[in-house]
Amino acid sequence: MKFELVTLPYATDALEPVIGKQTVEYHHGKHLQTYVNNLNNLIPGTRFENVELATIVKESEGAIFNNAGQVLNHNLYFTQFTPHGSGVPSGKLATAIQAAFGSFEHFQKEFETAGISLFGSGWAWLASDEKGNLSITKEGNAGNPVTKGLKPLLGFDVWEHAYYLDFQNRRADHLKELWKIVDWKAVEARY
Ligand code: MN
DSSP states (O other): OOOOOOOOSSOTTTTTTTSOHHHHHHIIIIIIHHHHHHHHHHSTTSTTTTOOHHHHHHHOOHHHHHHHHHHHHHHHHHTSBOSSOOOSOOHHHHHHHHHHHSSHHHHHHHHHHHHHHSOSSEEEEEEEOTTOOEEEEEEETTOOGGGGTOEEEEEEEOSGGGTHHHHTTOHHHHHHHHGGGBOHHHHHHHO
16 A cells, blocks of 8 residues: 555645745645655555554554654644634534633643643644543654544644744744634544
8 A cells, every 4th residue: 555645625825824835835745745755665565564554653663653653643734724714613522622621712722832842843632532532642753642542633733844934933823823724624523
């Protein structure tokens, strides 16, 4: 099974000014493409041939884990945005956020804090356990909550390649802006 570059559900300039066209072109077309190519080169001849991506992330280590993790992470990342940000979650996800964090605003604050306080490169994730209970996890480098038995719902990439062209060192400002383009319908569909 060959992994392929996920198709963007919007034009490369559609997320401006939150994420600039050049950032999307490099992040999706160069960084993610490299992870996909690396994974496809690493897998042949290993026990991960014809294994589903999330399973590879759960069971691998080293270079295969790093590249598989980053392919999974970015597949989720790039398909959770829309130029027509739908504002706030609804339905059972909204209820679960209320239950876990007190309010949507409090969840946003905790999520931003997770991203800001992660030292170096990595991700902040909203994840669900099998009962639907929500939590925020901080993952270094290629980490994804699937390795903890959780389902990833929303991920903010805090590698500098995600924001440096648009926000330079201002990670906190970038994370705050991202709420404007979250596609809550897409996130709810994962829950
Ligand atoms: Mn990235």
